[in-house]
Amino acid sequence: DQSPRGKAVGKEIESLKAKGPLGVEIVLKAPYAPLLSQLALPSGMAAIMAKDSIASPLKDFVGTGPYKFKERRPDQFVLLTRFDKYSARKESASGYGGKREAAIEELRFVPVPNASTRVEGALAGQYDFADLLPVEALPRLEKASGKTLPILTPSFGFPYLVLNTKEGVAASQPVRQAIQTALGQGEMLAAGFGDTRFFVAEANHFPKGSPFYSTAGADQYNQRNAAKAKDAAAKAGYKGEPIRVLTSRQYDFHYNMSLLMAEQLKRAGFKVDLNVVDWATLTQRRNDPRLWEI
Known part of the structure; x- marks a missing residue:
């Protein structure tokens, strides 16, 4: 529920x-x-959870970890304090299990939507920890030795596009195939992550070493062929309907990749309507297939 x-x-x-x-x-x-x-x-x-503690929105906060909720001020901070009654496990910490120790008395999570502001705050010592920083900031962070310690997370994940197969122009498989032909994921990843240390463009959905690893259909990936896509779209009956791309600035790479994708689609003759909204609005709108194509 x-x-x-x-x-x-x-x-x-x-x-x-x-x-x-x-x-x-x-x-x-x-x-x-x-x-x-x-x-x-x-x-x-x-x-x-205790049945009487569950409400929407929650009024009572029950926790079993080393920290407990103290206060939340919308758009300002969420405050956690050490939970002195926490009983740690004896095994050494491993992933999400094992021993947990609250070495810090208070944790204050401060929402800072602008990535550049997070970088400047980290360099100025305003924040003890800043995450999801833009990749182009890494050289500055590396040079600020003694002030910052950059941590790179390998295999962070993979960005993906969701095409609306329920209704609208993208419900047509031939149109979706034309869109796929227009896209150059390598170029998009470069727009999102810049430095080649941060990304690899591969056709496989699951990584090498996974039991689900497969290169089937790899020839359809990363084509970036505008002329071929335009011809395929015409044969699919595309008549210039807007391709509404729903995206957000919540994650810089989402936004930067969507800008580049829009240009690739325009080169192939598609009309693109880029809808940039906040993350909450995006998660709400994506539940309604009448509002988007990608």
Whole structure:
């Protein structure tokens, strides 16, 4: 009822019941591979809470970790303080498990939407930690030895495009294939991440070493062929309808990549309408297939 991922999993569940004092039995309507991942994902995991503590919005905050919620001021900060009653596990810390120690008495999370402001704040010592910094800032951060310690996260993830297959011009598979022909993901990744230390352009959806690694369809990836795309779009019956691209500045690379993608599509004769909104609006609008194509 609370988590978006929980709602998605809920649609797959036939029944859910207690099975002994420490067991839960989940019966699925059909095989559903992501179940364990969805239950464990740190940004939307299944959590056990007292029934009377659950409300929307939450009024009582119950935590079991080394920190507890103290205060939130919208657009200013979220404040956590050390939870002295926390009982740590004895094993050494590993990933999301093991021993946890609250070495810092107070954690103050300050929302700073502008990435450049986060960089300047880190260099000035205003923040102890700043994340999701623009890649072009790395040389400055590296030169500020003693002031900053840049940490690179390998295999951060992969940006992806979602095309609207339900309605609108992109519901046509031949049109989607024409769009794919127009796109150059290598050029887009360069726009989003600049330095080649930060990205690799590969056709495979899963990385090498994964049991799901495959290069099937790799010849359709990273074509950036405007002439071929324009011809394919015409044959698909494209009549100049706007391709509405829904994006946000929440993540700099999303926005920068969408700007470049819009230019690639325009070169192939597509009419592009770039809709730049805040992240909350994006997550709301993407649930309505009438409002976007990509």
